[in-house]
Amino acid sequence: MTKQEALFEYLLRRADDTLILGHRLSEWCGHGPILEEDIALTNLALDLVGQATELYQYAAKVEDKGRDEDDLAFLRLEREYKNVLLVEQTNGDFGKTIVRQFLFDHFQILLYERLMESKDEQIAAIAAKSIKEVKYHLKHSSEWVIRLGDGTEESHNRVQESVTDLSRFIDELFYQDEVDELLIKEGVACDTSEFRSTYDANIKAVLDEATLSLPKEKWQLDGGRKGIHSEHLGYLLAELQYVQRTHPGMEW
Amino acid sequence: MEKQDISKLERQFQEKIDNEIKIEPKDWMPDAYRETLIRQISQHAHSEIVGQLPEGNWVTRAPNLRRKAVLLAKIQDEAGHGLYLYSAVETLGADREETIDDLHSGKAKYSSIFNYPSLTWADMGMIGWLVDGAAIMNQVPLCRCSYGPYARAMVRVCKEESFHQRQGFEIVTKLAQGTPEQKEMAQESLNRWWWPALMMFGPSDKDSKHTAQSMAWKIKRHTNDELRQMFVDVTVPQAELIGLKVPDNDLKFNEETGHYDFGEINWDEFWQVVKGYGPCNKERVEARKKAKEEGMWIREAANAYAEKRANRKKAS
Ligand SMILES: [Fe+2]
Ligand SMILES: [Fe+2]
Ligand SMILES: [Fe+2]
Numbered sequence: 001m002t003k004q005e006a007l008f009e010y011l012l013r014r015a016d017d018t019l020i021l022g023h024r025l026s027e028w029c030g031h032g033p034i035l036e037e038d039i040a041l042t043n044l045a046l047d048l049v050g051q052a053t054e055l056y057q058y059a060a061k062v063e064d065k066g067r068d069e070d071d072l073a074f075l076r077l078e079r080e081y082k083n084v085l086l087v088e089q090t091n092g093d094f095g096k097t098i099v100r101q102f103l104f105d106h107f108q109i110l111l112y113e114r115l116m117e118s119k120d121e122q123i124a125a126i127a128a129k130s131i132k133e134v135k136y137h138l139k140h141s142s143e144w145v146i147r148l149g150d151g152t153e154e155s156h157n158r159v160q161e162s163v164t165d166l167s168r169f170i171d172e173l174f175y176q177d178e179v180d181e182l183l184i185k186e187g188v189a190c191d192t193s194e195f196r197s198t199y200d201a202n203i204k205a206v207l208d209e210a211t212l213s214l215p216k217e218k219w220q221l222d223g224g225r226k227g228i229h230s231e232h233l234g235y236l237l238a239e240l241q242y243v244q245r246t247h248p249g250m251e252w
Numbered sequence: 253m254e255k256q257d258i259s260k261l262e263r264q265f266q267e268k269i270d271n272e273i274k275i276e277p278k279d280w281m282p283d284a285y286r287e288t289l290i291r292q293i294s295q296h297a298h299s300e301i302v303g304q305l306p307e308g309n310w311v312t313r314a315p316n317l318r319r320k321a322v323l324l325a326k327i328q329d330e331a332g333h334g335l336y337l338y339s340a341v342e343t344l345g346a347d348r349e350e351t352i353d354d355l356h357s358g359k360a361k362y363s364s365i366f367n368y369p370s371l372t373w374a375d376m377g378m379i380g381w382l383v384d385g386a387a388i389m390n391q392v393p394l395c396r397c398s399y400g401p402y403a404r405a406m407v408r409v410c411k412e413e414s415f416h417q418r419q420g421f422e423i424v425t426k427l428a429q430g431t432p433e434q435k436e437m438a439q440e441s442l443n444r445w446w447w448p449a450l451m452m453f454g455p456s457d458k459d460s461k462h463t464a465q466s467m468a469w470k471i472k473r474h475t476n477d478e479l480r481q482m483f484v485d486v487t488v489p490q491a492e493l494i495g496l497k498v499p500d501n502d503l504k505f506n507e508e509t510g511h512y513d514f515g516e517i518n519w520d521e522f523w524q525v526v527k528g529y530g531p532c533n534k535e536r537v538e539a540r541k542k543a544k545e546e547g548m549w550i551r552e553a554a555n556a557y558a559e560k561r562a563n564r565k566k567a568s
Contacts, residue, residue: 052317252426
């Protein structure tokens with residue numbers, strides 16, 4: 001694997017995470033349970049689609065095969081999407097959407113804090129710009145986890161179920177392979193294992209305040225980074241790609 | 253209060269209106285003025301919120317990243333408009349959630365245009381170009397409405413509406429100048445949206461029961477038919493510019509009046525949709541009801557948490 005191939009793959013993984021999560025959030029648009037939260041979720045979606053756009057643009061440039069950001073976002077096969085399984089999980093109720101966001105935001109902020117120091121200037125710039133958004137996302141999702149966890153008995157039970165359900169996808173956030181190893185050596189990527197304990201402590205602090213807890217059993221799943229997804233992703237892509245696949249090669 | 257006092261207050265009120273002095277929430281106002289505003293502003297707010305649905309229907313299928321972002325931003329603005337308008341309603345002493353319940357029960361109306369389905373990507377262009385375009389015609393004069401909070405909300409809203417109209421026209425233009433397939437998509441969409449867009453201005457002046465009073469109160473500045481004519485005059489040349497045909501065989505520029513003459517609206521269809529029997533009335537209201545019902549446990553949780561926090565603060 002060359003550095004160029006590794007960098008392309010690394011960027012796709014980051015971009016796909018944000019695109020797919022942004023897509024899920026955008027499904028709420030117009031259906032949010034409270035008007036203020038409809039606006040907030042749409043705003044999150046907008047931020048994530050924006051981050052994805054910048055990451056795909058850079059990935060396309062790195063790849064240098066004449067594809068652009070839309071080709072990468074809309075015209076790959078399911079096995080070629082490299083997002084983690086967490087972000088493609090269905091919205092469920094508002095509580096599940098919030099927990100999914102919470103687990104992702106806490107990871108993304110630690111990642112971007114480090115990528116701001118990347119030797120790759122483009123990655124450093126994207127991370128520096130995005131981190132302002134992620135700080136807001138993190139505050140929003142953490143506050144809701146606390147409100148719902150420490151709200152009523154019903155909200156506590158519902159959100160605890162989502163925590164239990166989604167915790168099996170945490171480990172995969174920290175997945176690393178030869179792509180990461182090569183780029184860590186170059187000072188481009190960061191070693192996620194170095195901030196795993198910080199992540200665990202950060203989410204535990206919020207969950208404690210919310211009177212919620214992670215399950216004792218640690219069943220862990222992965223596959224997303226190699227393009228092996230849950231059954232949910234195919235349907236998501238069918239919608240995402242609909243216009244591009246139905247009317248190939250046109251400008252919109 | 254004595255009858256005389258009231259008539260004096262009414263006189264002072266109308267003097268203010270005649271002198272273009274804004275009425276503010278704490279000022280005395282006739283009950284009927286208050287009720288008219290509550291009805292109109294809450295219907296406007298509901299329109300913004302229900303209006304999210306036909307566009308939200310295409311967010312996950314937007315054809316590229318840029319269009320997706322613009323569409324999300326636009327829909328987010330509409331929800332924001334709903335928020336300011338609900339705040340404006342509350343300055344009149346109405347309760348936001350009660351007005352929303354009236355929407356859900358069918359008592360309160362919203363703009364009929366949103367009872368039509370969004371079937372193709374071209375509809376996203378058509379909604380921005382025609383629906384936001386018509387909304388601008390309606391709303392620009394409302395920036396001078398006699399009720400201060402409504403007028404100020406409209407100033408903010410109108411700035412954003414013109415961005416909405418432009419992004420819509422840009423979508424349509426791109427299609428009209430695209431492949432034959434895309435051009436066909438744009439024309440087919442215009443054929444469906446043109447007449448409902450004209451209906452957005454409401455019944456014709458001879459059937460409009462609220463117009464005269466609203467104009468005396470300077471809530472309205474133009475009649476429905478005047479606004480409709482302004483919209484036709486502005487929009488027809490835009491369609492010609494991009495090579496689309498407005499689906500009206502009676503449409504013709506009248507050299508004498510300097511306006512376009514146009515065909516008769518299908519008023520049976522108009523009233524059918526207003527009365528709740530349009531293609532999507534049921535789906536739209538159901539979607540809003542579902543959002544509210546599914547939000548109950550969340551609102552309860554937020555309230556319970558806020559209360560616990562307040563108690564803990566007191567205890568410490
Ligand atoms: Fe609006
Ligand atoms: Fe509006
Ligand atoms: Fe608008």
